[in-house]
Every structure is written in structure tokens, then in C-alpha cells.
Amino acid sequence: MKVVKIDKENWAEGIEKIKESYKVFGPSKSKEFHLFKELEKGEAPDLNFLNTRLSPKSMFFPQSEGILCYCLDPNKKDECNIVKEIQKDYSPKAIIGIRPCDAKAFTLVRPNFDNEEYQDPYWIKAYDSITFIGLACSNTDDSKKGMPCSSCFCTSAGCGPFNEEGLDALIVNTDDGYIIKALTNKGEEFLNKAELSANSNADELTANINTLKKQAEEKINSFVETDKLKDKILLDLHSANFWDDECFACINCGTCTYVCPTCWCFDIQDENYGDSGVRFKQWDSCMYPLFTLHGSGHNPRSTKVQRFRQRFMHKLKYYVDKYDNGIQCVGCGRCIRLCPVNIDIRKICNIMNSYEPAA
Numbered sequence: 001m002k003v004v005k006i007d008k009e010n011w012a013e014g015i016e017k018i019k020e021s022y023k024v025f026g027p028s029k030s031k032e033f034h035l036f037k038e039l040e041k042g043e044a045p046d047l048n049f050l051n052t053r054l055s056p057k058s059m060f061f062p063q064s065e066g067i068l069c070y071c072l073d074p075n076k077k078d079e080c081n082i083v084k085e086i087q088k089d090y091s092p093k094a095i096i097g098i099r100p101c102d103a104k105a106f107t108l109v110r111p112n113f114d115n116e117e118y119q120d121p122y123w124i125k126a127y128d129s130i131t132f133i134g135l136a137c138s139n140t141d142d143s144k145k146g147m148p149c150s151s152c153f154c155t156s157a158g159c160g161p162f163n164e165e166g167l168d169a170l171i172v173n174t175d176d177g178y179i180i181k182a183l184t185n186k187g188e189e190f191l192n193k194a195e196l197s198a199n200s201n202a203d204e205l206t207a208n209i210n211t212l213k214k215q216a217e218e219k220i221n222s223f224v225e226t227d228k229l230k231d232k233i234l235l236d237l238h239s240a241n242f243w244d245d246e247c248f249a250c251i252n253c254g255t256c257t258y259v260c261p262t263c264w265c266f267d268i269q270d271e272n273y274g275d276s277g278v279r280f281k282q283w284d285s286c287m288y289p290l291f292t293l294h295g296s297g298h299n300p301r302s303t304k305v306q307r308f309r310q311r312f313m314h315k316l317k318y319y320v321d322k323y324d325n326g327i328q329c330v331g332c333g334r335c336i337r338l339c340p341v342n343i344d345i346r347k348i349c350n351i352m353n354s355y356e357p358a359a
């Protein structure tokens with residue numbers, strides 16, 4: 001696969017070329033944070049950021065998405081009682097500057113939306129329309145803040161600052177240019193369409209990437225212990241006595257689930273306006289009591305401790321047991337940075353990993 005190094009001066013020109021073939025999304029500063037947004041004509045992605053406040057999961061899993069609409073007005077003969085699918089935009093898109101942890105997160109999520117028994121056409125078509133161009137977490141002169149954040153723990157969560165899973169190409173920001181490595185055919189096509197004039201001594205560039213990768217991995221100094229999670233007995237963890245203490249401060253605000261790149265819970269609701277209505281698919285959260293409220297009035301997770309436990313058991317035990325593919329967390333640290341009461345998944349994970357029931 002192609003590896004090229006481009007001058008930073010040529011970057012803006014390449015981005016404009018790319019916009020002829022894709023809708024291009026990238027990080028953009030919004031007040032004191034960065035968010036992913038569609039880039040306008042003449043706008044380049046701002047790669048001088050740590051990580052975006054929200055993960056880019058909403059690019060293919062929108063917070064609220066219409067599925068179908070209907071009309072019950074007997075005066076509208078051609079529309080009455082006809083259910084219509086809401087058309088969506090599955091044209092080619094490129095997300096530039098996604099961090100490796102977010103890209104890996106979406107590979108962990110895919111089996112929930114795309115498996116042998118069930119395929120979510122909205123998620124799959126939207127995800128497959130995107131070319132993911134990652135940004136390695138290397139430190140450069142023009143990113144004075146430096147990487148990683150103190151709450152990044154990707155290297156012990158099955159990921160890393162140069163991880164390539166889920167990416168079509170990886171950008172490495174160096175002091176004197178961008179090295180871009182294609183990882184898939186989609187990534188190679190992206191590079192061809194950008195028509196970047198480039199130095200491309202592949203062996204030299206690959207060696208350069210490997211050196212920067214090692215340096216970046218060595219800078220991560222925050223870790224979780226996960227080695228014993230798979231061997232724990234599920235019911236022992238479920239009935240452990242630490243949950244009451246650990247959940248005490250939680251206010252069930254749901255922030256951790258909304259900012260998490262691997263949280264996938266959604267709900268489907270119908271909204272009626274007079275004689276017409278829309279069926280929506282929208283994010284929900286295991287932290288909210290309504291999420292599990294049955295039509296009968298019974299709620300299997302009616303208390304805070306049950307909902308809190310569900311979040312961590314799902315990510316750190318149920319997922320591990322079901323898929324045998326590590327924890328359902330990539331170490332991006334957003335939930336740690338944004339929890340209003342400082343609940344820290346690293347602490348909960350370590351407690352679960354070392355838990356031994358009383359004899």
C-alpha cells in the first residue's frame with residue numbers, strides 16, 4: 001500500500017481536491033473544544049487538537065434519525081395510510097483526523113449492528129459510505145499541547161496511538177510534513193483523489209512511522225488491568241459488594257454514555273403531529289431509568305446501582321465473555337474527563353479485575 005509524505009503547504013490544496021469526490025468532515029474548533037463537522041469550501045481540518053469532545057460516532061449513528069414517516073389524513077388520498085421510508089444520504093464521505101481509538105471503537109461496535117441474525121441497514125450503509133482517515137497521536141512542534149491526554153489509556157485497552165484497526169489511511173503529523181499511509185483500497189483511492197505531490201520512499205517513511213509510534217506508545221502512562229476479567233464468574237461480579245460504594249456519587253446524567261465511542265444503545269419512538277408522524281431511532285442510555293421501563297410498569301433496572309453496574313458489566317464483562325475480543329472500551333478517556341463527579345472507568349475496571357468474592 002502507498003505511503004507518502006507531503007509538505008504542509010500542499011495539504012490545503014489536496015483537501016480541496018478531495019472535496020470534489022467526497023463530503024469531507026474533520027475536526028474544527030468550537031469554543032474551547034474541537035468537534036467533527038463538514039468542512040466548507042476553503043476550510044481544512046484543524047489537526048492541532050488532543051481529541052474531540054464527542055466521538056465521531058454520530059457521523060453514521062446520528063443522535064436522532066428519522067426512519068419512516070406516515071400520514072393518517074383521509075383527505076390526502078395518495079399518502080393516507082402509506083408508510084414511507086425517509087431517504088438518507090449515503091454518498092461517499094471522508095472523515096479526516098479521527099483518532100485511532102475512535103476508529104477501533106467502531107470495529108468493536110459493528111458486531112452489534114451487523115451480525116448473522118441481525119443487520120441494521122442504516123448503520124451499515126452509513127458506516128460503509130465513509131473513508132476513515134486517522135490521525136496518529138504523535139507530538140509535533142505545531143501541536144504544543146502534545147499527546148496523549150493524561151486520561152488516555154489506549155495501550156492497555158487493546159488499542160494504541162498509532163493503531164490502524166478501522167482506518168483506511170493513517171496521517172502522521174511530523175514537524176516537516178504529513179506522512180500518510182494507505183491501509184485499505186479505500187485509503188489508497190483517497191490518496192489518489194487528493195493528487196498530492198509527494199515524496200514516497202516507502203521504506204524510509206515506514207521506518208520513520210515506527211520510530212514515532214514507539215515514542216508515542218512510551219508516553220502513555222495511564223493503564224487498566226483486564227487480564228483476569230474473562231476468568232471471573234459473572235454472577236460473582238454482579239453481586240459484588242463494591243457497586244454501592246462506587247456508584248454513590250453518580251447522578252445518572254448519561255454523559256459518559258453519550259461521549260463514549262463504543263456506546264450503542266438506542267430507542268425507537270413514534271412522534272405524531274396531528275395526522276402525520278415520524279418514526280425515529282435515537283440514542284438512549286443504560287444510565288436512564290426509562291430505557292428499561294417495561295410497558296407493564298416493571299423496571300428491571302429501577303435503581304441507580306443497577307444502572308451503574310450495567311454500564312460497567314456490559315463494557316468489561318458481558319462484552320468480553322460474548323465476543324472474546326477484549327473489553328468494549330478503547331481507552332479514549334472521554335468519560336473520565338467529562339463525568340461531573342469524577343467517576344473513573346480505570347478504577348472500576350481494576351476493581352473488577354482484582355475482585356475475589358469472600359470465601
Ligand code: SF4
Nearest residue numbers: 250251253254256339
Ligand atoms: S457521567 Fe458520571 S455521573 Fe454521569 S452517568 Fe456517567 S458515571 Fe454517572
Ligand code: SF4
Nearest residue numbers: 101137148152154332
Ligand atoms: S486514547 Fe490513545 S489513540 Fe485515543 S486519543 Fe488518546 S493517545 Fe490517541
